[in-house]
Amino acid sequence: xxxxxxxxxxxxxxxxxxxxxxxxxxxxxxxxxxxxxxxxxxxxxxxxxxxxxxxxxxxxxxxxxxxxxxxxxxxxxxxxxxxxxxxxxxxxxxxxxxxxxxxxxxxxxxxxxxxxxxxxxxxxxxxxxxxxxxxxxxxxxxxxxxxxxxxxxxxxxxxxxxxxxxxxxxxxxxxxxxxxxxxxxxxxxxxxxxxxxxxxxxxxxxxxxxxxxxxxxxxxxxxxxxxxxxxxxxxxxxxxxxxxxxxxxxxxxxxxxxxxxxxxxxxxxxxxxxxxxxxxxxxxxxxxxxxxxxxxxxxxxxxxxxxxxxxxx
Numbered sequence: 001x002x003x004x005x006x007x008x009x010x011x012x013x014x015x016x017x018x019x020x021x022x023x024x025x026x027x028x029x030x031x032x033x034x035x036x037x038x039x040x041x042x043x044x045x046x047x048x049x050x051x052x053x054x055x056x057x058x059x060x061x062x063x064x065x066x067x068x069x070x071x072x073x074x075x076x077x078x079x080x081x082x083x084x085x086x087x088x089x090x091x092x093x094x095x096x097x098x099x100x101x102x103x104x105x106x107x108x109x110x111x112x113x114x115x116x117x118x119x120x121x122x123x124x125x126x127x128x129x130x131x132x133x134x135x136x137x138x139x140x141x142x143x144x145x146x147x148x149x150x151x152x153x154x155x156x157x158x159x160x161x162x163x164x165x166x167x168x169x170x171x172x173x174x175x176x177x178x179x180x181x182x183x184x185x186x187x188x189x190x191x192x193x194x195x196x197x198x199x200x201x202x203x204x205x206x207x208x209x210x211x212x213x214x215x216x217x218x219x220x221x222x223x224x225x226x227x228x229x230x231x232x233x234x235x236x237x238x239x240x241x242x243x244x245x246x247x248x249x250x251x252x253x254x255x256x257x258x259x260x261x262x263x264x265x266x267x268x269x270x271x272x273x274x275x276x277x278x279x280x281x282x283x284x285x286x287x288x289x290x291x292x293x294x295x296x297x298x299x300x301x302x303x304x305x306x307x308x309x310x311x312x313x
Contacts, residue, residue: 002087003045004117005313008109009035009148009306010098011141012171012266012273015217016235018190019208020198026156027187029140030212032163032221035148036171038303041095041313042069042110044117047088050077056094060101068107069094072114072138076122079134083122090118099299101180103267104173108141109310116146116310132160148309150221152212163218165307169226169261170282173301174251174289175271181241181248186268189240230261230275241269248272251293258288279304 015032022028047053052073054063065071069092077084092114098106115134119126126134128147135142140157152161212218220228242249248270255263260282261275276282282302290300 001046001048002121003043004120006042006044006113006117007039007311007313008042008098008106008113008145009037009039009309010104010106010109010303011035011144011148012104012173012271013235013264014229014233015212016237016267017208017212018187018194018236021191021195022156027191029154029157030208031153031157032150032212032217033144033153034150034166035145035306035309036173036303037306038098038104038173038301040098040106040110040113042113042117043093043095044114044121045091046121047091049089050084051089052077053089053091054094055092056096058094058096058100061094061096068111068138068142069114072111072135072142073118075134075137076115076118080122080124083124087122090114090121099175099177099271102175102271103181103183103265103269104271105141105145105267108139109145111135111138112142112145113310115142116312120312132158144309146309149307150305152218154212161213163221164224166221166224166226166229166305167307168224168277168305169229170276170279170302170304172255172274172276172282172285172289173266173271173303174255174273175299176247176251176295176297177299178297179245179247179270181245181269183268186237186241189244190237193240226261226275226277230259233262233264233275235264235266237268238265241265245270251289251298254289254292255285257292258285260285
C-alpha cells in the first residue's frame with residue numbers, strides 16, 4: 001500500500017481586522033498570516049476498502065467526521081469517486097504537536113495535509129490553486145495552510161495573496177492546556193458589540209481590504225523590518241476575548257513585560273505569542289514567562305517563522 005507523511009505547520013496572525021458582514025453573512029476579514037515551524041505530522045496510507053480510518057493519540061481529538069481531517073478525506077472521495085474506486089480509501093494518523101483549540105489552525109493544517117496527501121496517493125495532479133479551492137469548502141484557514149509562508153488573507157480569510165517570506169524571526173507561544181475559546185463565540189460577540197461601526201457599503205469593505213496591501217505592515221514585511229513588524233501587530237478579537245478570559249489577558253501582559261519585539265493573541269485565542277530577533281532572546285522570554293507563571297497547565301513553545309505550508313517528508 002502507498003503511504004505519505006506530511007508536515008502541517010501552525011499559523012499565527014500578525015494582523016486580524018474585521019471589516020464588516022458579507023452578503024453570505026460571514027465576516028469580511030483582512031489578515032496577515034504567518035506559518036511557523038511548530039507542526040503536526042500527518043501520515044496517510046491507502047486502504048483496500050473505501051473506508052476512512054482516523055487515528056490520533058490525543059484524547060481530545062475526535063476520530064469521526066467532526067474532525068476536519070476526516071471531512072477533508074470525505075470531500076476528496078465525493079469529488080473524485082473514480083479515484084476512490086481505483087485507489088481505495090485512506091488511513092490517517094495524526095501526530096499532534098500543535099496545541100488544540102488554540103487559534104493556531106492545527107485542525108485546518110491537518111485538513112490541508114489530508115488534501116495534499118490524497119492528491120498524491122491518488123495521483124490526481126491537482127494544482128495548489130485546485131487544492132485551495134477544495135480547502136475553502138472545509139474552513140477559511142485551510143487554503144492558507146496549504147501554501148503557508150507569509151500572506152495576506154481577505155474575504156472570509158480564504159483569498160490568499162502571498163508576501164515575501166520572512167526568516168530570522170523567532171516566536172514564543174503560550175497556551176493554557178485546559179483553556180479553549182470558541183471561534184464562533186468570539187466572532188459573534190465581536191459582531192454584537194461592534195456591528196454599529198461596520199461600514200454599510202460593500203465598496204467600503206473592498207477599499208479597506210485593498211488598503212492592507214500597501215499598508216505599513218506589508219511595507220515592513222517587504223523591508224524585513226522585524227522591529228517595525230513587532231510594533232504593528234494587531235488583532236480585533238482581543239477586544240472581546242481578553243475581557244472575557246482573564247487568564248489570557250494576564251498571560252498577554254506577562255509576555256508583553258518580557259517581549260523583545262511585540263506581543264499579541266493569535267486568531268481567536270487563547271494562544272498568546274511574542275516575537276524575538278534571535279533564538280537566544282526567544283529562550284530568554286520563555287524562561288522569564290515560565291518563572292513568572294510556573295503553572296503546569298501553561299504550555300510554552302519556542303519556534304520560528306517558516307516559509308512553507310504543508311510539505312511532504
